[in-house]
Amino acid sequence: MKNKQEIFSRRKCFSLFARSLLFGIFLFTRVSIFAQDRTISGTVTGLNNEPIIGATVTVQGTTLGILTDLDGKFTLSIPESARTLVVSFVGYDTKEITIGSSNVYTIVLTESVVGLEEVVVIAYGSQNRISVTSAVTSVTSDFLIKSPNASVSNILAGRVTGLSAVQYSGRPGGEDPELYVRGVGSLTSSASTPLMLVDGVERSFSQMDPNEIESISLLKDASATAVYGVRGANGVIIVTTKRGLEGAPKISITASSGLSVPTRVIETVDSYEYAIKHNEARLSDDPDAKLKFNQQAIKEFQKGGSLIYPNTDWVAYLAKPFSMQSQGNVNITGGTKVVKYFASLGYLNQDGMFKNFNTEGSYTFGYKRYNYRMNIDVDMTESTKLSLTIGGRSENRQEPASKLGDEYVFRDLVWAVPYSGMMYEGKRILIGTTYIDAADLKDGLEAVGWGTGYARSLKQIMNLDLSLTQKLNFITEGLAWRVKVSYDNNSMHSKIRETDKPTYEPLYRCDAVSGAAGDSTIVFRRSGADNLLSFSETSSYARNWYLESAFSYDRSFGSHQITGLLLYNQSKRFYPAVYTDIPTGYVGIAARATYNYKLKYLLDVNLGYNGSENFAPGKRFGLFPAVSAGWVLSEENFIKGKIAFLDYFKLRYSFGVVGNDRQGNNRFLYLPDGWALATDGYSFGTIIPTDKIVASELKLGNPVVTWEKARKQNLGIDLKVIKGKLGLTADLFYEYRNNILTTRNTIPNILCIELPAVNIGEVENKGYEVELKWRDKVLNFNYYVNTNISFARNKILFMDEIPPEEPYLMRTGNSVNARFGYVFDAFWSAEDLTHLQDFPDHSYAAKPGDVRYKDLNNDKIIDQKDQEIIGFPDYPEYTFSLSYGFDYKGFDISMLWSGVTNVSREISGTLRAPFGNVGNRGLTRWLAENSWTPETAGSAIAPRLTFTGQNNNTKTSTLWIRDASYLRLKNAEIGYSFNPALIKRWGISRLRVYANGYDLFTFDKLKYIDPEASGDDLDYPIIKVFNLGLNATF
């Protein structure tokens, strides 16, 4: 047997994932060759002529075979009788070559249309897309760098089927949206946020540099998330960072710079209109009322205002027409057979939208972020790999130290009245009460914190992972062991510098100085101190540990392929919000076994076994099983080859249970009736300054509290037709969640028992997702069109609700966070008010133009019983998107349209209360134009301007509920790549210039505020970005 030739099984790494994570397809064949009559050789390449390394070349009908070398070449001795060569490589269609007289062959493989090459990251590993039986959406990072938004989460919106994102604010460094996977499945939307992992460890990813990210996976059903057991109920988002590839160092540099502009700004009226409308409102409340603005003031305002009678459009005055944003990244990747590396440095700078009047202590918003990463993989031996992952960022935020609270800057700007003042010769002008009845006014300069100082915070986030993988082939082929330790360190340090600056009241000299009668030159009366900046600082820190150790097994036996995983993990978070001194801990065991037969019949079993500190010993471990199965019908003989256009068709189904152990920030839910020995005090005596210590009962205990469980089912299909050009993925899901951790509501309040969390809530959530992808090439014109739609609707089945007076007041049976409100009937007309007996009693003396509501229960009284569900919740039921693009001769264009529907916003604040609820705030243009007046009675869409009627008119009602559906051009990009041949002489292998944008156009029904913003006047506006950039690879 001396001429026996063996081909050793080799792990084939086709992609980055397969290299870095323990998954792949093992070919294990022992092939004997008995005779060599002739030697043939050849090269195996792909369509674009790049050599394919490691392709298998065998002689059909024999066990003869060999693998191609690093140049894609092979040499093989074959018997004369051999007629056919079979060349295969994972990710490519297997090709049969007839052996002719030639001894040299060039074999070109075409990429498999069924996406065999696509590897997706799943829980604790990765898997070939083709063998996935659960609901997983995976996206690669290409598109992440197309969008200039600073938050990765916003970039994901619309890209990932099954994920919905709601962005409320556009504040620099504060744009992160709320994310939901398959909508809301628990009793509140806040209890429905998904688990987010970066490189397998719970971490936030929104502020990562998109250039560091290799892929993002969204795990949606129980089969995909069961191994996370306790934490998987709301879906899981896994972000995987880039790792090094063998080869010469490849350096990539990206720099871009752009302009950002608010999508919408709440507009307010000028002083003249304000004065007219304010007086009108006063008079409509009370015809004898004293007016705030006299004729003199109105005349001055009409002339356009002056120092004495200012007229300032605060937003226009204080906001820049646009602000700058810039981003940069340089990364390097490469490696040898032994050491591979990826390193990246990123930079982001966002300026705020407000001007800085160049005064000490006057600062605007700003955000600077520095991201860094160094991922190193070392093959210490043939079977031992060590990976080191260091990633982190520092975030510098700057905000005005507004006395009103920096989160309210924009609200206070809308609240500011146009006649309050301005800057004049470096002085902050603030009118007094001499000429205008200006009591308690809000000023725009005060709103943006002019002169009051600033706060700067530095947040440092450092993540460190170290993992070791040891193949245990010496025990049994395909077995490996790995251990991973992670350490995260977060710290934050804020410096706050505050001060006061004086204001100057403009006065005619005759009113300021006695004996200057008739002198109308303007003088200024200063008030307030001109202080130095004070200094204070605060800091906070956190650290988290994570340990994971796993055995994995992956082996094929002929047509049978088996994988297995048994994993233990534990994590600890220090300094949590509640019981800061006691770290939170989690432990878990995850197990997974998969089996497939010829990639035709697929079966996965997943188990999570988790322990949570929130439950009593004995109740704290929970078992979360899930099974899923797949059937690739297109591999069946009765279909294969029978339907010409059908390339791939898989049916899959999963069922499983996942859990949740959290109720808000509460911890240790099982604690017995507890007591606190020193909370507040009571002051006895007459001269004793220290209070007597008080003992208080805490929450009562519930020793049997345990897991909230979600039973999830998912039915899906994956389809590829027309040579793989058209792909369809569709999923139908149903989730039933019970044992939801919530509090009993029906215990009499007068017992004053503070109740513990109990497992009583029940919610169902169901929906579907459809994703269609088309990709084709016509000559040199590559193009694609992708579209997806997600729908999720939930229903509360049980929440221990107090039985309401009317059945339509029930929350049970309706959506989570459904909004209840009155139903707008009409605006009262003067005629209506003459026969009040025909209308329900509003407990309010209405005037024409006030809101009349519908009497839902016909008891002739409008009260809380006349509320029903109005509109949809704040989170959308439907999310859809359309993206398309092409490249042609170096040009590439892509666009993403994204939209939502079945979503509502309730407009509130100064958007519905004229002059605010205290009557001396700004007046929004929308209200000024749309309010009821006797002349516009027929067409008005808002009630009359009033102070005394606000309570009646601004109740939550259908009048203020808006359809917040939108369709927006979330992202568009046009780029040009220079011909590689032309730039080669500068040592540049790839050079691309591009222009892109974020939130460029929006079609919606709200018009005056962004449809994603929260509907009140609180938020910093959402911004759109126009950006120009350049990317060069060396």
Add this chain to the structure above:
Amino acid sequence: MKRILIIISISALLIILGCEKLKIGNAFLEKAPGVDVTIDTVFSDLEHAERVLWGAYRTLRFGITVKSGSNPLESKLGNDQLEDISDLAHSKITYGGAYVLYYTGSYNAASENSNGMTKYHLTFDQGFAGIRKSYIFLQNIDRVPDVDPEYKKQLKAEARMIIAMHYADMYRNYGGMPWINRAYSAADPIADIPRLTARALCDSIVALCDKAAADLPWKIENLEEWDGRFTRASAMGLKARVLLFDASPLFNSATPYLDSEAAQQKLTWHGGYDANLWKRAADAAHNLIAQAESTGDYKLYHKDGNSFRKDFQEAYYQRGISEALISVRYMFRTPTSTGQYQFYQASWGYGCSLPTQNYVEMFPMASGKPIKDLTSGYDSTNPYINRDPRLYETVLTNGDAFQGRTAELYIGGRERLTISQARAGTGYTIRKFMLDHNTATSLGSITHWPYLRLPEIYLSYAEAINEYNNGPDDEAYRCVNIVRKRVGLDDLPAGLTKEEFREKILTERACEFGWEEVRWFDLIRWKKEADFKKRLYGMNIYRSTTTPYKYTYERFLLSPRRYWADNWSAKWYLSAFASNELNKGYGLIQNPGWE
């Protein structure tokens, strides 16, 4: 290179693993906190057990909002005070409870579902919380070893007083209430907890007071350390207050104030008129008066050298004086910053508790003659001179000494810059409890709130005996005049009829007890519909532009006019039960007129 990397990596791994003590599995999960303090530990010694009682004390009603935040001390009535819904004061806080719920008339059973905006909320105002804490104390104190039995009796009596006080507040806001007789545990089956009749609730409160009175010391010996604890005088005083309410026409009448199921079941009405209830109230008050006078331990505060004004101010503001029968404390000193002192900020800046012109006119002249009396010497062009000293101490009036200068309440003056400004928006602002509105007086000063003062007992006796005897007797006159004399007013004129005498007393109570939560209950127990309907006024004061300054006075109608002024219903006398509580179905019956 490779070797170095391996060494670095392995040592890093070892360091990381070595840093933290490695625990696996269940042992890795942290031990929960707090399990070491249970009810057993609390009641294992007297010092800790007493803390439970101090915690119950902490639930007692404190009439003004002290802190800034979200508990009843902080946003009772949504920043307003009870006086703001009476005829004494007005609030301009458009988001406050007075304005939103009461002025607009939108208050109803649903308003009680949410916290903090109504005049008395069953859980937000800590009443039932205090009752639970007291029962926990009563049920467990006997477990504490080595306590002097006499002292234990006193402690229990204090706990009973806390229950009685909370029920007294509820009685005056709701009528008959469900009687909680123990501290429930989470496992207790919740059967019906029906309301007691008004009669039964009153008797239960009185029984608690009587039982407590037997075990409480007559007075606190060590005032410096223990002033503020209950005494026998506290118990007798509370009993007198409750019985006066019980005897008043709201419940003690031939007809219910509003017919409904609650009235038929005698939850908000006694079922008829019984003159003996007045006697019972008069006796309770007089028992205390007699004991106070015979021992000399309790009397109306007067300090030699003090002016009438100073006497009155110290009488309500100071701790440790013999006049406050029940003194409630939350803190030793009021907050030192305006933002932290909610009442300070709300009354001064936001505009709550603005005294009405109607209130100012209730105060007589310094002589004691009402301003309407043509012989009183009242000068409407100079209205703030020679008035009852209590006016100046309750209401900040134009020209009074203030912050080391004189108060400028005219339009354009420092206290009232513009006519529409919230501060001093009625032409007045509150002086009581706020003093000079500055750090020297109101901020950072030692504080308490006088829940019950001795003058009330004198006036209650006079009122009750006047009703019982169909006219005042000499003792009734004597009792009223004691209160008037302290601030220098002349005696009431002799020969007043029953009705005249009653009105004199109610006015006297208004002048004496502003912001001590007396006026509202006087209005409702006397079913003062006319006072709810009457127009309320403020005063615009204008100063001439030339010196010597002349002031002109212009009464103006306060806006908004209260909904009940034009749409009166007797339902306003008592609070509504929260609709959520009714719907829980444990036997609550709604008060008349609410649904």
